[in-house]
Structures are given as structure tokens and as C-alpha cells.
Amino acid sequence: xxxxxxxxxxxxxxxxxxxxxxxxxxxxxxxxxxxxxxxxxxxxxxxxxxxxxxxxxxxxxxxxxxxxxxxxxxxxxxxxxxxxxxxxxxxxxxxxxxxxxxxxxxxxxxxxxxxxxxxxxxxxxxxxxxxxxxxxxxxxxxxxxxxxxxxxxxxxxxxxxxxxxxxxxxxxxxxxxxxxxxxxxxxxxxxxxxxxxxxxxxxxxxxxxxxxxxxxxxxxxxxxxxxxxxxxxxxxxxxxxxxxxxxxxxxxxxxxxxxxxxxxxxxxxxxxxxxxxxxxxxxxxxxxxxxxxxxxxxxxxxxxxxxxxxxxxxxxxxxxxxxxxxxxxxxxxxxxxxxxxxxxxxxxxxxxxxxxx
Numbered sequence: 001x002x003x004x005x006x007x008x009x010x011x012x013x014x015x016x017x018x019x020x021x022x023x024x025x026x027x028x029x030x031x032x033x034x035x036x037x038x039x040x041x042x043x044x045x046x047x048x049x050x051x052x053x054x055x056x057x058x059x060x061x062x063x064x065x066x067x068x069x070x071x072x073x074x075x076x077x078x079x080x081x082x083x084x085x086x087x088x089x090x091x092x093x094x095x096x097x098x099x100x101x102x103x104x105x106x107x108x109x110x111x112x113x114x115x116x117x118x119x120x121x122x123x124x125x126x127x128x129x130x131x132x133x134x135x136x137x138x139x140x141x142x143x144x145x146x147x148x149x150x151x152x153x154x155x156x157x158x159x160x161x162x163x164x165x166x167x168x169x170x171x172x173x174x175x176x177x178x179x180x181x182x183x184x185x186x187x188x189x190x191x192x193x194x195x196x197x198x199x200x201x202x203x204x205x206x207x208x209x210x211x212x213x214x215x216x217x218x219x220x221x222x223x224x225x226x227x228x229x230x231x232x233x234x235x236x237x238x239x240x241x242x243x244x245x246x247x248x249x250x251x252x253x254x255x256x257x258x259x260x261x262x263x264x265x266x267x268x269x270x271x272x273x274x275x276x277x278x279x280x281x282x283x284x285x286x287x288x289x290x291x292x293x294x295x296x297x298x299x300x301x302x303x304x305x306x307x308x309x310x311x312x313x314x315x316x317x318x319x320x321x322x323x324x325x326x327x328x329x330x331x332x333x334x335x336x337x338x339x340x341x342x343x344x345x346x347x348x349x350x351x352x353x354x355x356x357x
Contacts, residue, residue, distance in 0.1 A: 001032035002355060003090040005082070007099050009064075011039040011057060014048040014222075014247040015191055016272040017120045020169045021095055022049040027170060027344050028351065029055050036090075038081060040074075040099070048249070049172075075102040082106075082113075091355055093118055093145075097130050100144075104137030116354075118145045120269045122291040123154035135159045143354060147270035148291045165354060168295075169270050170347035171279050171339060173252055179281040179332040180257060181325060184215045186318075187258035187282070189251070189273045190265070192223030192244070197264040197287070199225070202232045202242070204264060204314045209241045212322050217242045217262075220254060255280035259328060260321055261303075264314070268292030278302065278339035283331035285317055302334035 008021050021037070029035045029052050036056040043061040051057070060081055062074045075098065082092065091114040094100035100117030107115040117138060123146075126134060135158075138144050144164045146152050155161045186205070190196040198219055205217055219229070219242065226244065233242050248254065255261075261277035263286035274296045277284055284303030286293035297303045306314045321328055 001028075001034075001352075003034040003036070004028055004093060004355070005036045005038060005090050006093045006095065007038045007040065007078070007103075008095045009040055009099070010042040011037055011047045011051075012042050012045050016269070017095055018047070019049055019172055019272045020120060022047060022051050023170050023172055023344070024093075024351070025055045026050075026052045027348050031348055031352065033355075038078070040078060048247070050249075075099065078102065079106060090114075091116060095120065097126055097134060100141065101130075101133055101137040104140040107140040107142070108137075115141045116143045116145055117141045119151065120147065122148075122267055122269060123151050123158065124290060125267050125269075131158075138163075145354070148295050150291045150295075151269075167347065167350045167354065168342060169272055169275060170344045171275055171342050172272060173276070174279060174343060175252070177281055177333070177336045178256070179329060180259065181329065183257055183259040185258045186215060186217040186260050186262055187220070187254060187277070188217070188262045188264075189220040189247075189254070189276075190271075192219075192221045192225040192229060194225065195266055195268075196221070197266045198229055199232060200264040200266075200287075200311070201262060202229065202236060202238070204311050205242075205262075205318070206236050206238065208315050208318050208322070209238060211319065213241070215241065215322060218254065218258070219244045220247060220251070222246055251276065252280070255282060258282060260285065260318070262318070263287065263293060265289050265292070270295060275339065275342055278335045278342075281332040281336045283321060283328050283335060285314060285321070287314070296338065298334070298338065302331050302338050 006021055006025055025035045039059045040062050041064040042059045044059050062077055093116045094103045095118050103115040145167050147168050149166055152164045152166050155164045261282040261284045267289050269292055271292050284297050286297050287308050288294055288305045297305045299305050304317045
């Protein structure tokens with residue numbers, strides 16, 4: 001099939017980007033591609049997510065500077081590693097803004113390899129200076145892969161790029177349909193940071209949990225906002241109904257033991273957690289942030305999409321679902337049906353067509 005090198009900041013992380021990278025690497029390898037992962041800022045260790053033993057990993061151990069410009073300078077060392085992999089014979093896939101920008105400038109100097117930049121967040125998630133540099137660099141890439149048609153339009157409208165292709169994330173796992181009708185657990189998963197809006201979630205569920213004392217909210221994740229979120233839980237006296245637990249490899253069990261999935265993110269790409277919730281048959285209630293939820297959550301079919309900032313409507317819809325098992329079961333079936341569109345075989349066909357070209 002050919003050789004593919006996927007470049008990621010650190011394959012050891014447990015975020016959605018790393019989950020998507022592992023899924024793609026496993027999928028490409030199982031369909032005949034030779035796959036290598038370059039983990040730029042890690043020095044060694046095993047990936048958080050299960051990666052095929054046949055996929056090669058190179059830990060480059062470069063310094064992760066906080067300064068964006070210094071970080072770009074670090075990527076110069078990346079070129080040497082790409083040369084060692086006979087870069088002229090492979091397709092190199094970047095996975096974040098800074099790596100993609102570097103690949104674009106590298107491509108400008110040499111046309112002897114294929115460069116693809118993958119974006120895992122929406123167009124406007126980048127800073128203003130990043131968007132300016134990106135606009136110049138991305139023109140040199142063979143392809144820019146985005147997760148949604150909205151992002152494709154944004155790149156064409158704002159940057160006049162004609163090399164943008166939409167390929168969504170694939171399911172992390174696939175299973176037969178099942179819904180836990182007896183569960184009284186609400187679930188939300190993600191890094192504990194500003195982007196994911198768990199502070200908003202606590203505001204939303206405060207009154208709902210007070211009215212439904214048997215129900216439990218599980219927030220699964222780690223991050224810089226953990227202490228702040230725990231202080232909110234204490235102030236709101238939700239200690240007995242809200243749990244914050246670390247990321248877990250057996251995430252499937254968390255979905256299986258839950259009744260409803262909640263998302264209050266301020267911005268997203270195409271959230272892996274929503275795909276996992278769908279294939280697990282979970283009804284979803286999510287805020288309509290710029291991209292992501294609107295591509296996956298179909299109001300009345302598999303959940304409810306709530307206007308950003310409308311906490312009252314979110315809480316009202318959550319209360320309705322908690323008290324209506326038949327509606328939850330109906331939305332659960334719709335969730336699973338929607339998930340079938342993102343099976344690995346379907347997504348592979350799209351990647352294979354792109355790589356073949």
C-alpha cells in the first residue's frame with residue numbers, strides 16, 4: 001500500500017487527538033500500510049491508547065517550549081528524523097497547527113514527499129498569529145484534512161485554500177447495540193480545561209441533581225482546572241452526586257454504565273467522546289458550539305442540541321430525559337444508528353482514496 005509517517009506532539013497523552021491518531025494508525029496498518037509514528041516531545045514510554053505492535057514509534061525527545069516561535073524552531077530537528085525515514089518515499093501526516101505549519105514550509109523547500117496536515121479543532125480555535133502563518137504555510141501542503149464541512153468552508157472562505165478535504169474521525173471501538181435502562185449515571189469526558197466547559201456543566205446540573213438526588217454525574221478527565229472544579233463541587237454541595245475520576249483505558253465500561261452523555265464545550269473539532277457515546281447507545285445533550293456537536297447530535301433523533309449559553313434549556317431537557325425512560329430508549333437507538341456512519345471500514349476508504357492520489 002505504501003508508507004505513512006504520522007507526526008504527533010506526544011503519543012503518550014490521553015486526549016482526543018492521540019485517540020484519533022492511534023485509531024488511524026491501527027486502521028491503516030491493518031489494511032496494508034507501513035505506519036510509523038514520530039512522537040516529537042516524548043522521550044519514551046507506551047501510548048495511553050492501545051496501538052498495534054506492528055506500528056513503529058520513534059520518540060524524538062525534543063524540548064517543548066511554551067513560546068510558539070521557539071517551538072517552531074524545535075521542529076527544525078524534526079527534518080533530520082524525516083530524512084532518516086527516507087521521507088521522499090512516504091506520506092507525512094501532521095496532527096496539530098505547529099507541526100502542520102512546519103510541514104508546509106518544509107514542503108515549500110522540497111516537493112519530493114507528500115505532506116498532509118490534519119486539523120482536530122475548528123478553524124477559529126487557533127490564535128490570530130497562528131492563522132496568519134497557517135494561511136501562508138497550508139498552501140504548500142498537498143492536502144489539509146478537516147473533520148467537518150463547516151471547517152472546509154471556513155478554510156476556503158478565509159484562506160482561499162482549495163486543497164481541503166473532509167474526513168471525519170472513526171469510531172474507537174465497535175459493539176452490538178445495548179442500552180443500560182437501569183443506569184442513573186450522567187457522563188462527561190475530557191481534559192479538565194477551559195475548552196471543555198466543565199465549569200458550565202456544574203452550573204447546569206446543579207439544580208437538576210438537587211431535584212434528582214439518586215442521580216450521579218461522572219466527569220472523567222485530568223487537567224489544570226481540577227482543583228477549581230472540585231472547589232465548585234464543594235461550594236454547590238454536590239460532593240455526593242458529582243465524581244471526578246481520572247482517564248481510564250476501559251472507557252467502554254463507563255459508557256455502558258451510563259444513561260445520558262453531556263457536553264458543554266466552548267469549542268470542539270469532531271469530538272471522539274461523542275462518537276464513543278453514540279456507538280454506546282447514549283442519548284446526548286450538547287451545547288451547539290461552532291463545530292462538532294451539530295455534525296453528530298440530531299435533535300429529537302439521538303439527543304438534543306442546545307444553543308450556546310442557554311443553561312436553562314439544557315437543564316430543562318436533562319430533567320425531561322431523566323424522567324422519561326421511553327424517550328431515552330428511543331434516542332439511544334437513534335444514537336447507535338448514527339454511529340454506523342463512522343465505522344473504521346468506511347473511514348479507511350476515504351483515507352485510502354486520499355493517499356492513493
